[in-house]
Amino acid sequence: MKTKVSIVPILAIIAALLIAGCTYSQASNGAGNTTTATPPPTTPPTPPSPPAPPGPTGTITAQIKEFTVEGSEFKFTPNSISVSKGDKVSITFKNTGKFPHNLIIDELNVATKTISPGQTDTVEFTASKSGTFATYCSVGNHRAQGMEGWIEI
Numbered sequence: 001m002k003t004k005v006s007i008v009p010i011l012a013i014i015a016a017l018l019i020a021g022c023t024y025s026q027a028s029n030g031a032g033n034t035t036t037a038t039p040p041p042t043t044p045p046t047p048p049s050p051p052a053p054p055g056p057t058g059t060i061t062a063q064i065k066e067f068t069v070e071g072s073e074f075k076f077t078p079n080s081i082s083v084s085k086g087d088k089v090s091i092t093f094k095n096t097g098k099f100p101h102n103l104i105i106d107e108l109n110v111a112t113k114t115i116s117p118g119q120t121d122t123v124e125f126t127a128s129k130s131g132t133f134a135t136y137c138s139v140g141n142h143r144a145q146g147m148e149g150w151i152e153i
């Protein structure tokens with residue numbers, strides 16, 4: 001009776017050893033295949049996001065001082081403009097005369113195109129320095145005849 005009972009765990013141990021050995025040989029064979037291991041997944045680099053746009057444009061628009069200056073023979077209307085230093089200035093020059101005209105401010109590097117009667121040209125600039133600077137038409141002798149004014153910053 002005792003020998004019959006005790007043989008069962010022995011068989012179980014033998015079976016376990018056989019299974020373990022089989023598993024071990026499979027593991028060994030498998031170890032030889034490590035060269036076919038799949039590479040780690042590569043994630044594409046995320047493109048840099050564009051810089052955030054500046055603040056609301058309304059605040060910028062509020063700082064622009066807009067003027068319309070009419071040029072004719074031989075005067076500017078109005079002939080004076082007053083702004084504060086640092087202001088962004090937009091001048092729309094309109095030729096209401098019969099000859100081509102323009103509007104120049106040398107000290108601020110401002111110049112409209114020379115435009116024909118009835119046309120307009122707009123220039124925008126920053127009032128970057130204080131002073132009183134001449135505005136004039138550079139066509140012919142128009143300045144000497146009165147196409148002259150000033151901008152006060």
Ligand SMILES: [Cu+2]
Nearest residue numbers: 101137139142
């Ligand atoms: Cu002119």
